[in-house]
Amino acid sequence: MDVTAAFSEAFRLILGADPKFLGIVGLSLRVTLTAVLLAAIIGLPLGAWLAVSRFPGRNLVIVLINGLMGLPPVVAGLVVFLLLSRSGPLGSWGVLFTPTAMVIAQTLLVLPIVIALTRGTIEELWREYREHLASLGVSGIRAVPTLLWDGRFALATGLLAGFGRASAEVGAVLIVGGNIANYTRTMTTTIALETSKGDLPLALGLGIVLMALTFLINGLAFGASRIGQRFAG
Amino acid sequence: MLTRRIALGLAANLMLAAPAFAQTPAPSGRFITVSSTTSTTDSGLFTHLLPIFQAKTGIEVRVVSQGTGQALDTGRRGDADVVFVHARAQELKFVEDGFGVERKAVMYNDFVLIGPKADPAGIKGGKDIVAALKAVQAKRSLFISRGDKSGTHSAELNLWKAAEIDIEKVKGPWYREIGQGMGAALNMASAQNGYVLSDRATWLNFKNRGELDIVVEGDRRLFNQYGVMLVNPAKHPHVKKADGQAFIDWLVSPEGQKAIADYKIGGQSLFFANATQPGA
Amino acid sequence: MRDIASILPLRVDSLAFEADGKSLLGPVSFDLPKGGITAIIGPNGAGKSLLLRLCHGLLVPTRGRVNWAVEGGLIAGRKRHAMVFQRPVMLRRSARANLQHAAMVTGAGRSVEDALEGFGLTHLAERPARLLSGGEQQRLALARAWLLEPDVLFLDEPSSQLDPGATRQIEAILERLAAEGVTLLMTTHDFGQARRLARRVLFLHRGQLVEDADATSFFAQPRTEEARSFLAGDLLW
Structure with a gap:
């Protein structure tokens, strides 16, 4: 197996701007970014709330969520599949084998990461800010907006971790998306498919493109957070 | 479940804002979901057929390719409108159980026995698949089995039966069930220089051949019949009856049959249209 | 009705605090009338910050009450x-944004720009x-507190982390605030600071209010044995 062939394949894909390839990249990014956005909308407030509140069973919830960070994508995929199947409880939505199903599955995968990392970050910040905020008459849940805002750069790292997990996984999107050509075929499912077709240079080429994209997004986010941090202290 | 609703609604909105999700959507917005086998996708047949069908009818066909057993399950659950697979007995049972409306024969392709050029079982060039399998078993030559309930897997099991070998009983380290698709099985055979039963189409499209080549082909027992069924709307009312039926009707029409016959790789036909052949 | 409503005087009545069954403070009682700077001094662990x-x-x-002249000090x-x-505590924002945040969440009456300037x-x-x-951080913290138009300002060791130059600046600000009519209650371990600033001294030892005296007389003639040895620099148990 020729690595040079893989790299030239990768360059051909990128420079050739093949519309089919761009479609696959676009779909992958859109699904993953939508999932991360949804996970952020749900997970940031939930994680922050978990950080500042005390209730019986809280430790159990924390252990549970930390454990769910290791949820195997295939299991998440299977659960969403069973929920969304026409024979399942949410079958009437009719979204199995659509990008929406992929977004739901990936949101499920990313959510525990976002909640757990948010809780950790916010809890640390909360320890530092608690008395000052209480002195200003801000306590508990009312402190969440302040804490989320001040933790934004650390939280961005958590979202990046979520993005990394979602963009790299193949198990869940394959099961709930069905790897339908031109419709639910993402970079990772294409890589799996091309591998099964024995077209290893193309598969590896796509892998290189995926890695490059991941590096690019991480780099941009890192740079933005560094610059932001300099201005926020 | 409120958050779920909101999340879903949001996801749907984001997707509406990004219409490029389907890269070649039918302008009419009409589509059907077909559950089919990996061989039809991996061989490139659908890439050839579907644009022709879509141009004629405006119906987009979304293909989910799985092993035959799984593809039939997908139909049973109502997650597809049409099932297009190759395992005659299972297909007939699918219809008999009321999950499908009617099975129609579409085409056949053939299986080939693939093996390393070194040919440790000494069967290269033969035409008798049964004799070849007996030799593989006798010499304990490495054999890769799909082991995934697929059509190809059940065809392989039938061939062992025809060779009067009880594979459950005699299988040992030489017989590896990998539980994966055709491509994965070929990749493994290529890496480990083993024998493997493959459909011809996937083999012709397969690029990572290494030391592999066809060792046995042309036996009538290697022919592999494909059938197509509409998922029963009486069981699953959301099934797109008209559009699904249109696809089935087109596949067995002279025009569809010609399109199937026209699909060639390197001058070789991969599938042989036989909708009109009685008893297929 | 008073011209300018005030939450003072503050009446601290038999105030006690326990944690894990151990008494950490009190019972302590004292009054804090309007005006001036009061220093709470005493060895580490005496319960000053508490x-x-x-x-x-x-x-x-745990027991006792903090009674403001107006309910809740509101x-x-x-x-x-x-x-x-x-x-x-500095929020991870600019100096101005720190002030704006405090102003926003409390609905404070004074202007952020005045606080920066002042x-x-x-x-x-x-x-x-x-x-x-x-x-600079301590000045910002003081500005942030000033923004809230406090009648009373509590200060916990306001210059313990600072060099003499910065300490002098902070002390000048505290005197100015007192002159503006803010009542200051501060802890300090620095006798010199208590002597320079305070009109009154509360001497705390092992959770008890041992002396409550006019600053001048406290430093000249401490009444209790504990205060005497503390001022002499002995370690107190």
């Missing part, structure tokens, strides 16, 4: 006592607060 936190309402006493719904901590922070307004020097 007393401030109880008065400010950050902790709930006027028109706003808390009119503020606190500055030993290590100033505490010599205008030129630092856009700088990240956490990157300011110790003295």
Whole structure:
């Protein structure tokens, strides 16, 4: 197996701007970014709330969520599949084998990461800010907006971790998306498919493109957070 | 479940804002979901057929390719409108159980026995698949089995039966069930220089051949019949009856049959249209 | 009706605090009338910071009460006592944004720009607060407290982390605030500071209020054995 062939394949894909390839990249990014956005909308407030509140069973919830960070994508995929199947409880939505199903599955995968990392970050910040905020008459849940805002750069790292997990996984999107050509075929499912077709240079080429994209997004986010941090202290 | 609703609604909105999700959507917005086998996708047949069908009818066909057993399950659950697979007995049972409306024969392709050029079982060039399998078993030559309930897997099991070998009983380290698709099985055979039963189409499209080549082909027992069924709307009312039926009707029409016959790789036909052949 | 409503005097009545069954403070009683600077002194662990936190309402006493002249120390719904901590808590924002945040969440009456100007922070307004020097941070913390129009300002070791130059600046600000009519209750371990600033001294030892005296007489003639040996520099048990 020729690595040079893989790299030239990768360059051909990128420079050739093949519309089919761009479609696959676009779909992958859109699904993953939508999932991360949804996970952020749900997970940031939930994680922050978990950080500042005390209730019986809280430790159990924390252990549970930390454990769910290791949820195997295939299991998440299977659960969403069973929920969304026409024979399942949410079958009437009719979204199995659509990008929406992929977004739901990936949101499920990313959510525990976002909640757990948010809780950790916010809890640390909360320890530092608690008395000052209480002195200003801000306590508990009312402190969440302040804490989320001040933790934004650390939280961005958590979202990046979520993005990394979602963009790299193949198990869940394959099961709930069905790897339908031109419709639910993402970079990772294409890589799996091309591998099964024995077209290893193309598969590896796509892998290189995926890695490059991941590096690019991480780099941009890192740079933005560094610059932001300099201005926020 | 409120958050779920909101999340879903949001996801749907984001997707509406990004219409490029389907890269070649039918302008009419009409589509059907077909559950089919990996061989039809991996061989490139659908890439050839579907644009022709879509141009004629405006119906987009979304293909989910799985092993035959799984593809039939997908139909049973109502997650597809049409099932297009190759395992005659299972297909007939699918219809008999009321999950499908009617099975129609579409085409056949053939299986080939693939093996390393070194040919440790000494069967290269033969035409008798049964004799070849007996030799593989006798010499304990490495054999890769799909082991995934697929059509190809059940065809392989039938061939062992025809060779009067009880594979459950005699299988040992030489017989590896990998539980994966055709491509994965070929990749493994290529890496480990083993024998493997493959459909011809996937083999012709397969690029990572290494030391592999066809060792046995042309036996009538290697022919592999494909059938197509509409998922029963009486069981699953959301099934797109008209559009699904249109696809089935087109596949067995002279025009569809010609399109199937026209699909060639390197001058070789991969599938042989036989909708009109009685008893297929 | 008074001209300017005030939450003072503060009456601290048999205030006690326990944690895990161990008494950490009290019972302590004293009055805090309007005006002037009062210093709480005493060795580490005497309960000085605890007393401030109880008065400010950050902790709930095990027994006893903190009685403001106006219920809860509120006027028109706003808390009119503020606190500055030993290590100033700086939000991860600019100096101005730190003030704006406090103004926003409390609905404070004074203007952020006046606070910046009054505490010599205008030129630092856009700088990240956490990157300011110790003295600048303490000034920002004081400005942030001033913003809330407090009748009473609680200060926990306001200059313990600072060099003499910065300490002098902070002390000047405290004297100015007192002159403006703010009542200051501060802890300090620095006798010199208590002597320079305070009109009255509360001497705390092992959770008990051992002496409550006029500053001049306390330093000249401490009445108790504990205060005498503390001022002499002995370690107290």
